[in-house]
Amino acid sequence: MTIKKGKASASDGNPLGGPVTEQGKQIVSYNSTRHGLRSKRLLQWEDRNEFIELRQSVSDYLCPVDATEAEVVDGFVIDMWRLRRVMNAEVLHFAKVAHQVMAERARADLRGSYDDGRPLRYGNDSTLPLSPEGLRIDQEASLRGVEGTCLNNINAYQTNIQRAAYRSLEILEKMRKLKGGGGKE
DSSP states (O other): OOHHHHHHHHHTTOTTOOOOSHHHHHHHTTTTOSSOTTOOSOOTTSOHHHHHHHHHHHHHHHOOOSHHHHHHHHHHHHHHHHHHHHHHHHHHHHHHHHHHHHHHHHHHHHHSBOTTSOBOSSTTOTTGGGSHHHHHHHHHHHHHHHTSHHHHHHHHHHHHHHHHHHHHHHHHHHHHHHHTOOSOO
């Protein structure tokens, strides 16, 4: 930040140069959200009512008896929500791979061979990819996409979120043992 900008920001009430109003702060709070997989907050395109239903359902099931247990249950709910988000990302990834495979197959049908020079094994019959051999070829093609960074990241996020969710349940269980019960029996 230049000296001039620093002085201007300080005179506006914020010496660090960030937003001053609540609306501005809310807007910039999404700056680091590229895909949302790591976000622990509800994203703009997600259904708030669906999240509230999930929270109520889990809370009814786990029956937190005090504010501390409620915090742990809320953390678990957020982890469950994030797992749904990751599973949706995985589905979208495979849909993209399937689209690429179908496009590759269509180009191969037109040329008589695949992009990488492999011969087309089944001629131009577009119904054959649904045969067992065709599915095998499509599965091989989709596995090429599985090796990509995108799916590796999705799987890493999923593993981390699952661990966090299990930790929340373990913490809740330990808290209840220390208190001598509580919650749903």
